[in-house]
Amino acid sequence: MPDEHSKEKRITIKDIARLSGYSKTAVSFAFNDPSRISAKACATILQVAQEVGYYPNPLARNFSLQSHQSIGFLLPQDINYSFRNPYIMEVLLGIGAVCQKNGNTLTLIPPLHESVVEAVRCAAVDGLITQGMGTEMEVFDLLLKRKLPFVTIDGVPSTQIPSVNVNDEQAAYDIMRLVLAAGHRRIAIGGLLEVIEEDSASQSIQRTRLAGYVKALQEYGLNLSSPTIIMHTCACTIEEGRHLASILLNAKQRPTCVVTMSDIVAIGAILAFKEHHIAVPDDISVVGFDNIPESAYHRPSLTTVDQPGEEKGRQAAQLLFSLISKKEIVERHIQIPYRIIERESLKNIS
Amino acid sequence: MPDEHSKEKRITIKDIARLSGYSKTAVSFAFNDPSRISAKACATILQVAQEVGYYPNPLARNFSLQSHQSIGFLLPQDINYSFRNPYIMEVLLGIGAVCQKNGNTLTLIPPLHESVVEAVRCAAVDGLITQGMGTEMEVFDLLLKRKLPFVTIDGVPSTQIPSVNVNDEQAAYDIMRLVLAAGHRRIAIGGLLEVIEEDSASQSIQRTRLAGYVKALQEYGLNLSSPTIIMHTCACTIEEGRHLASILLNAKQRPTCVVTMSDIVAIGAILAFKEHHIAVPDDISVVGFDNIPESAYHRPSLTTVDQPGEEKGRQAAQLLFSLISKKEIVERHIQIPYRIIERESLKNIS
DNA sequence: CCGGTTTAGAAAACCAGTTTACCATGACCA
DNA sequence: TGGTCATGGTAAACTGGTTTTCTAAACCGG
Numbered sequence A, B: 001m002p003d004e005h006s007k008e009k010r011i012t013i014k015d016i017a018r019l020s021g022y023s024k025t026a027v028s029f030a031f032n033d034p035s036r037i038s039a040k041a042c043a044t045i046l047q048v049a050q051e052v053g054y055y056p057n058p059l060a061r062n063f064s065l066q067s068h069q070s071i072g073f074l075l076p077q078d079i080n081y082s083f084r085n086p087y088i089m090e091v092l093l094g095i096g097a098v099c100q101k102n103g104n105t106l107t108l109i110p111p112l113h114e115s116v117v118e119a120v121r122c123a124a125v126d127g128l129i130t131q132g133m134g135t136e137m138e139v140f141d142l143l144l145k146r147k148l149p150f151v152t153i154d155g156v157p158s159t160q161i162p163s164v165n166v167n168d169e170q171a172a173y174d175i176m177r178l179v180l181a182a183g184h185r186r187i188a189i190g191g192l193l194e195v196i197e198e199d200s201a202s203q204s205i206q207r208t209r210l211a212g213y214v215k216a217l218q219e220y221g222l223n224l225s226s227p228t229i230i231m232h233t234c235a236c237t238i239e240e241g242r243h244l245a246s247i248l249l250n251a252k253q254r255p256t257c258v259v260t261m262s263d264i265v266a267i268g269a270i271l272a273f274k275e276h277h278i279a280v281p282d283d284i285s286v287v288g289f290d291n292i293p294e295s296a297y298h299r300p301s302l303t304t305v306d307q308p309g310e311e312k313g314r315q316a317a318q319l320l321f322s323l324i325s326k327k328e329i330v331e332r333h334i335q336i337p338y339r340i341i342e343r344e345s346l347k348n349i350s
Numbered sequence C: 001c002c003g004g005t006t007t008a009g010a011a012a013a014c015c016a017g018t019t020t021a022c023c024a025t026g027a028c029c030a
Numbered sequence D: 001t002g003g004t005c006a007t008g009g010t011a012a013a014c015t016g017g018t019t020t021t022c023t024a025a026a027c028c029g030g
Helices: A013-020 A024-032 A039-052 A058-065 A079-083 A086-101 A116-122 A137-145 A168-181 A205-219 A238-249 A263-275 A293-297 A309-324 B013-020 B024-032 B039-052 B058-065 B079-083 B086-101 B116-122 B137-145 B168-181 B205-219 B238-249 B263-275 B293-297 B309-324
Strands: A070-074 A105-109 A128-131 A150-153 A163-166 A187-191 A229-233 A257-260 A285-287 A304-306 A333-336 A339-341 B070-074 B105-109 B128-131 B150-153 B163-166 B187-191 B229-233 B257-260 B285-287 B304-306 B333-336 B339-341
Touching: A013 A024, A013 A039, A024 A039, A058 B058, A070 A086, A070 A116, A070 A309, A079 A086, A079 B086, A086 A105, A086 A128, A086 A263, A086 A293, A086 A309, A086 B079, A116 A137, A128 A309, A150 A309, A163 A168, A163 A309, A168 A205, A168 A257, A168 A285, A168 A304, A168 A339, A187 A205, A187 A238, A229 A238, A238 A257, A238 A263, A257 A263, A263 A285, A263 A293, A309 A333, B013 B024, B013 B039, B024 B039, B070 B086, B070 B116, B070 B309, B079 B086, B086 B105, B086 B128, B086 B263, B086 B293, B086 B309, B116 B137, B128 B309, B150 B309, B163 B168, B163 B309, B168 B187, B168 B205, B168 B257, B168 B285, B168 B304, B168 B339, B187 B205, B187 B238, B229 B238, B238 B257, B238 B263, B257 B263, B263 B285, B263 B293, B309 B333
Parallel strands: A070 A105, A070 A128, A128 A150, A150 A163, A163 A333, A187 A229, A187 A257, A257 A285, B070 B105, B070 B128, B128 B150, B150 B163, B163 B333, B187 B229, B187 B257, B257 B285
Antiparallel strands: A105 B105, A304 A339, B304 B339
């Protein structure tokens, strides 16, 4: 007898029905709607359940109710990528707070077998939130086909897809104007810039921001092809920020300011500059995007765009729960205010 | 007609069976074990499924398989508490990486109706990981009753419960010795110290660490009742760290060193000291525990105990998956090495 | 050409709840 | 005394898959 409990079966609602002398229905009501049965019956059933340690099986219950009591957060890449970014943690915190309030859990959905689509197919959630996804039509099509409600954060606006964003183009415009007004003309831009190829099928928030940068540059007679504008693709990690900086250090003509699309990249860049004894902002200015908490404490503190991640998460989750419960939706496209935060990392050189 | 699709029912395996001319069984095999049916049948079925956009319902599938394809992370308190602590994020990252590798999702389980027990009852997961929970017997009893595999991180060791820890007592001893060797005798200790009341029913990791502190203190002829030792209860948040500092500022005899049980608390304290123009470490030393990434970047950098959160998460998750799959368990109590990290925040005053 | 094995597929059981539809019983009332 | 209604409870249907068991046909060697 290798396992003395091998015969032991899980206790089910049937057992409680048998033990208490009532029906399955009665047991179900005892747990879910006591008013449907007499107080005596309810007490008896709960008593029996208590004694044998029974509680309705969550899996069966969810199946029967056709609900998971959980919403998902789709990780577009490897978990390392998202979790190392404090901005995303802020977003997650906001989402989590709403989940908690609504008695739901929050399911983090990493790519399955390296595939986001596969993960979405199998996602056991009542709805989900994406962050930073461009127009990955395969994913969205699948979600629509599965009739799974979803909300995008930092996705591409102006579609039928419910979204939460700041006005990214305007924010990008504002910060680039600030940079230009500070006298910078040799400017490096770091972001996921493969989108630059004018392939309109691959929209993304980075491109939206780029449009804002361009608008500002044009007011100063510059554009992305100007010889003093350096563009470099760079994912949102601290390492990529370091890498970006090292590239720029070796550039023939070093830029006077690095405009990044993420604070974490900006901080990575600053760390690398420091290691090479390039002073920020005296030798080179750096600006970010997001305003993560660290940006205020960091030395030098970071000039950046404040977008409230927690608030975005909260709003997205609230919208998602509205969609799930088919409540009347007031507004499917939520825009959160942003603020330009001027701090130490941008120096006026004019 | 308010909803033109109101009649529309979800497509099920039955529909595909009917449309393809095969049985439910065949359809199931087509998706899960194509070798059980002919290539032709499989192709036909998948073709039909593709056309109508069918994919097995995850909820029903999980129910049938009696598996959630997900493990849980139990948030012992409000989500704000955990998510604001980078150490816990490190742990989560480690857990998440293993989930991703195993094709599972990671479910964050906040308290349900303010109750952790209730949350555990309803948790739709195959197993779960707790962090920083003391001997909350109600929760553990419930888990055992539900036969839900689980692993504790930073829990109380020396029980039958699978656990992942560093040697907390030894680590606490080591860092306190370092503090004492640096000449400090007026020492404040910040942690969840309600456990000090000798109520052995309420064990916790904080108490384990306290034992290590006491051991070191005794070697210098001190103990927790010595007039120069100040104890103050303090949860693991940056605000509590600030609060701790403000308390100490008003103490009759200010300590020369603050020993905290968490870097986040240490950083909070340093921020508050700074605001009151108390220099760290010149006016007062501070040491932490965890060695979160910020501790290295912070000014002053933090003397602390390095415990690899990500590694702990990874090990715990691996252990949990072993438990779930009933694999032979090599070791149910994993101890991870720690290191004392000497940096700027502790000053030698002897 | 016969008996045994393999293969392809189908029927039915199973997972563990919730919910609908219905049936007693007794009270109340005309 | 018969009709209506409220109460308390039950049987059966339903959620949508997977898996076991079984059968018919194909295959195969002697």
